[in-house]
Ligand SMILES: Nc1nc2c(c(=O)[nH]1)N[C@H]1C(S)=C(S)[C@@H](COP(=O)(O)OP(=O)(O)OC[C@H]3O[C@@H](n4cnc5c(=O)[nH]c(N)nc54)[C@H](O)[C@@H]3O)O[C@H]1N2
Ligand SMILES: Nc1nc2c(c(=O)[nH]1)N[C@H]1C(S)=C(S)[C@@H](COP(=O)(O)OP(=O)(O)OC[C@H]3O[C@@H](n4cnc5c(=O)[nH]c(N)nc54)[C@H](O)[C@@H]3O)O[C@H]1N2
Ligand code: SF4
């Protein structure tokens with residue numbers, strides 16, 4: 001690139017393992033190229049196909065350009081309005097509702113993972129600045145796994161994923177990095193080059209499974225039974241690390257007694273696996289020095305998810321595979337996100353974290369909306385969230401949303417959620433705004449600086465919040481304590497402390513303009529064995545779990561997944577060329593896309609008289625969708641697979657809580673993968 005280009009630094013702020021550092025090339029005020037930033041130690045100058053296609057995302061013809069108002073909700077009759085008009089209408093409603101109810105509780109926020117940049121927390125900050133409001137709380141994504149770590153380790157920490165390189169045995173347990181965490185793949189290859197054995201355990205023969213040395217097709221949701229069977233074998237084979245157990249753990253005897261009480265045949269029948277393959281895995285773990293398990297997020301989105309992870313944690317602790325090079329459990333961390341979070345802390349006088357939120361279960365949001373009373377919810381603010389594709393209970397949600405008096409959605413596109421709103425406000429992309437973006441996976445952070453002018457009239461979430469706070473205070477002095485007069489630079493400045501700077505090896509956040517920086521976190525999680533549990537040890541037996549109404553030890557509930565009537569478990573895995581509901585509209589990426597497909601094992605298909613390539617109806621009490629039936633040996637016979645990128649799939653899914661999640665996120669997680677469906681051929685359509 002010649003010097004006529006302005007080069008700017010960026011981070012992809014999507015809810016993605018990689019949080020890639022990027023370089024934007026701008027000429028004549030137009031972004032003309034996006035590449036990876038080689039200064040990022042983990043992503044190493046590479047992007048994924050979505051990342052390389054950011055230009056068509058930023059300049060997409062469907063991007064929202066102006067604030068718009070809809071005549072009647074869902075009518076599709078939109079009129080352009082000015083920012084002033086939009087802010088006036090919104091603030092007028094906020095104040096009117098306050099006057100009607102004497103509180104802001106009838107105003108609710110639903111925000112999740114559309115953008116993980118820290119300035120986007122200004123939205124929560126604005127809500128905190130009003131006193132009491134209602135808020136969707138919880139996580140549809142990862143919380144039962146986080147809780148499992150809290151019970152066993154006292155916290156969730158992640159080794160640097162680069163540790164993959166040093167493992168002798170890598171178990172990819174329900175994770176599909178070839179699609180969902182592409183930057184980890186070079187480290188898996190490096191491990192392979194060094195002689196590691198890679199085992200994938202997944203009900204689907206995924207792109208990742210195809211690259212592994214060993215593949216285990218497990219019945220979905222039964223991994224706890226498998227982990228306990230492996231643990232039992234390892235005990236029998238004298239594969240315990242007695243020293244680690246004695247020094248660093250508590251409650252092993254209770255766990256051991258539990259293992260002894262379990263019958264191997266029943267465990268194996270439960271997960272549908274042969275003893276031979278289990279012996280092979282147990283032997284590989286014992287013979288190799290270091291085993292590293294990567295547990296995916298999809299793994300724990302079922303009713304046994306948290307307990308199944310606790311069983312794996314126990315398996316790893318009893319073999320001493322914790323806190324040493326090339327071993328341990330990779331899942332996720334929040335430590336790299338430890339900013340001051342000051343942007344959320346301008347609480348209204350008399351309010352704080354404890355008393356300013358009336359929480360509504362994010363995963364059971366429809367019911368929450370219905371039941372919220374005194375006062376009821378009347379206005380909804382949606383930001384970084386496409387709840388009308390990503391949430392369960394779609395039909396009920398749609399119905400209840402229609403009862404609200406005002407819905408405002410801030411987004412870059414007219415999503416299904418935006419289409420059911422009264423006002424949509426256009427959001428900037430990460431090439432148009434300042435931000436700092438951390439990662440829940442690797443140990444790096446980076447900066448977003450504006451490369452280009454805002455797309456038409458789009459604004460960042462923070463800019464919108466400032467307009468709201470300013471107008472509210474003009475009309476009602478002191479209504480919001482959000483400091484709208486502060487500059488964006490001020491807000492960034494306040495997120496850093498001297499300690500954070502020191503850890504990053506910089507003296508000012510602007511130093512990130514020279515390249516992303518590594519956060520000063522240990523390369524190996526728990527190397528110090530300073531577990532953060534009440535006992536200070538790894539807890540096979542957790543009093544805390546018991547107190548929260550859970551089994552105190554890793555525990556498997558048998559046949560909790562059994563259902564009769566010929567129904568199948570519906571798995572909705574994350575797709576390769578989209579990021580949840582984002583990037584579906586990039587033609588380049590979607591050109592391979594055929595009809596919407598349901599994959600089914602040929603034996604199940606024959607039993608149910610479903611011809612290959614026929615149209616089928618997939619249904620349950622929640623609804624019905626029509627899909628093309630494709631026979632595939634790659635999916636377990638007990639399940640069918642529809643990619644999560646199918647816009648309508650959550651019409652079949654109602655709220656089912658995972659077994660954990662409350663400790664880390666406030667509510668149980670969402671057991672998307674514990675949904676049962678029937679399937680029938682409908683011939684040609
Ligand atoms: N059936 C099924 N459902 C699932 C899942 C599944 O596996 N199966 N997975 C679940 C999981 S793991 C997750 S994390 C959730 C994800 O659900 P969401 O958090 O809703 O995720 P996204 O679809 O990525 O993003 C939501 C919206 O944010 C918008 N956005 C992007 N940048 C900005 C911005 O700067 N400002 C604003 N205001 N908006 C922005 C995007 O355009 C998009 O419309 O879905 C869950 N839903
Ligand atoms: N390309 C792309 N990347 C993404 C995303 C995306 O949508 N697209 N989404 C991002 C987000 S929000 C998330 S949460 C992550 C998700 O990242 P992953 O967890 O890697 O992805 P999933 O597809 O949710 O699930 C991974 C695998 O778990 C398997 N699985 C499901 N149930 C079970 C089970 O009971 N046992 C076992 N052993 N395996 C099971 C599925 O078959 C699937 O192959 O990826 C992130 N990265
Ligand atoms: S979607 Fe993920 S892998 Fe792709 S550019 Fe963004 S952060 Fe990187």
Ligand SMILES: [Mo]
Nearest residue numbers: 015141142297
């Ligand atoms: Mo997620």
